[in-house]
Amino acid sequence: MFALNAPRPMKTSLRVLAAALGYPDRQLRDALPEMRALLQDERALSPSRLAELDALLDRLGRAEPLEAEADYVELFDRGRGTALHLFEHVHGDSRERGPAMIDLAQTYARAGLMLKEGELPDYLPAVLEFASTQPAREARAFLGEMAHILNAIFGALRHRGSSYASVFGALLELAGGQAEPVAPPAEEGLDESWAEPPVFDGCSSRGQARPGQPQPIRIVRRSKVTQGASS
DSSP, rough: OOOSOOOOHHHHHHHHHHHHHHHOHHHHHHHHHHHHHHHHOOSSSHHHHHHHHHHHHHHHOOOOOOOOHHIIIIISOOOOOOOOOOOOOHHTTSTTTHHHHHHHHHHHTTTOOOOTOOOOBBBEEEEEEETSSSSSHHHHHHHHTHHHHHHHHHHHHHHHOOOTTHHHHHHHHTSOOOOOOOOOOOOOOHHHHOOOOHHHHTOOOSHHHHSSSOOOOOOOOOHHHHHHHHH
């Protein structure tokens, strides 16, 4: 259940949380002290959540840059359960994902916001940037609509023992609810789930032919070098 009392201003906190989910490059690491101060000044979050976020920012500040960047890629780019693209959790690779992307991009456009080149509308930091432009009550309602996704990612991060879970706990608090981690299902990495089966390995459940179906054959024109070698 979500609280009905008027929410505190959360514009700055949403932008800091969006930044905290970004790639931990040098620019982000240099901004960590300012991010910590902004969260403390706005006080949209409880002391316990602020303490958890402070621990995350401190860890990012102390980590070796290459290690922090590699951990980030492994965590958010190589697993479906922790993916930062929200429609990955709702639509997967289905056809519904495209129209949902268009609708969300149009929502941003109506608010006068433009995505960075190459950035998808459902990328969570972009979603949070949009939410930060809305009045506090509307922003909280917007976060509440995606609470089930936030809880799923929160649970997956907690399962991995990642301090990034603090960001999702904070977002759920800003939504006026409680963080209720969802036990993550067993998952395979994105690289593994997208891999094609070995040649002549029979049928596959990943979109290739099933038993009793013809296997596709690709005919490739031989290059001149190959033709010359065989003549």
